Structures are given as C-alpha cells and as structure tokens.
Amino acid sequence: MAALPAARPSDSPSASASPAPSSATPTATPAPHFASDYAIPPVQGGLAPVITRVATKQPVVFLTIDDGATKNPESLALLEKYGYPATLFLTKSAMGDNPAFFKGFAQRGDHVQDHTISHDTTMSTKPYGYQFGEIKGMKDYITATYGTAPTLFRPPGGAYSGAMRKAVADAGLKAIIHWEAKANAGSMQYQYGNALRPGDIVLMHFRPEFASDLAAFRAAHLAAGLTVVRLEDFIGA
Structure with missing residues (x-):
C-alpha cells in the first residue's frame, strides 16, 4: 500500500493546501515525515487485495470519508483547520447532484476514490457483470469529473466477495479498502479494542453530524x- 510526500501534522493546516491562508486559517507549520513501511499487496489470481488495516510501526492513522450526501462547507473548513488529509470514497447517487463541491477537497490533495454508482449494499451478492459496471462506471465518472482516476475501492456497506475482488482488479483499481474503526453519531466505534492503533483506517461519512464525528x-x-x-x-x- 521511493520516497513519499511528507505527511501532514494533525494539529496544523496543510502546507500544500491550495487556498491561501486567511485570518480564519492558522498558519501552516512544517509537516513531520513518516517513511512508509507498508506496500499494497499485488493482485493475485486476478483478485484485488483487501486492506482492513495497514500493518505499520509508524504512529499514523488514516481518515476516510464516504458517500457525499451532505455537502456542508464546514466539512472542508474543519479538515483545513486541523490539517487533516482525507481519502474520499464517493458514490454518484449521493454526490452527483453537486460534484463541484468536492473539487475543493481534490484541490487540497485529497483523492476521490471509488464507492460505486448507486451504493447498492447488496452488490456483493450480484453477478460479476453488475458489480463491474458499478465499479468501472464510477471510476470513469470520477476520472471525467476530477481529472484523476481513482486507484482504491470501498464496497457499499462493507460486504465484498470473490466476484467483487475480480471486478475491482479488472477495473484497474489496486485494492479494496475496509476499516476496523468508525467515527459515527459523535463517538468512536471499534471492532477491536477501545482505542485507535497505528495503521487504523477510520471510516466517517459526509453527514449532518460531521463536526461531532470529526471531534470524536x-x-x-x-x-x-x-x-x-x-x-x-x-x-x-
């Protein structure tokens, strides 16, 4: 999952964010660098790997935000305030009414990744052709809309199958991204333990409670x- 770009600090805004600093935005400070000790496993047997947590000794955590139904400018402002980079797994049925809203995230370096066209939570039980269409269709839409092709996929609802892993690989994506920790309804929820661990992939959503979820x-x-x-x-x- 060469030398990598410097990671952003969690307590200061991004030095690479495109908007110029304003009186409401704290001045950026130098970012610490965490050398990666992890790489995405390769596609094997035509199946994309599934990454639930990044196996790392570095003191890092990853924020991922899904769907795109609630488009409140506060969400981008809060990420900028705290200097949090994020990975966006967007679905067209949720964000397609205003795709321009998410260009602000893309401009600051956040990647728009694939979360299907329709967010069908039963998708993993459907035929391969249907799944491939949902995944490849969203990949093409993201590429046309934001100018950069997605490389990662998140299944709607989290369920995946062998057919889905094949469809992801055949669509040219590198991995399925799962999670074991979630910020939801203003609190943290963990599948294992009661605290975040190095390498955790945290799930959030673009919902009305975005601010309280981010605070948690x-x-x-x-x-x-x-x-x-x-x-x-x-x-x-």
Missing part, C-alpha cells in the same frame, strides 16, 4: 498519540 476522531487520535496522514501517500496507491 480528533480526541481519539490525539489520545493515542497518532498523526493523521494520507492513506494513498503511505501505501503507495
């Missing part, structure tokens, strides 16, 4: 002594 994530990563870095940079996606 912020408290958790600071308590764990982890820095938020961009998933794609660290794993080489």
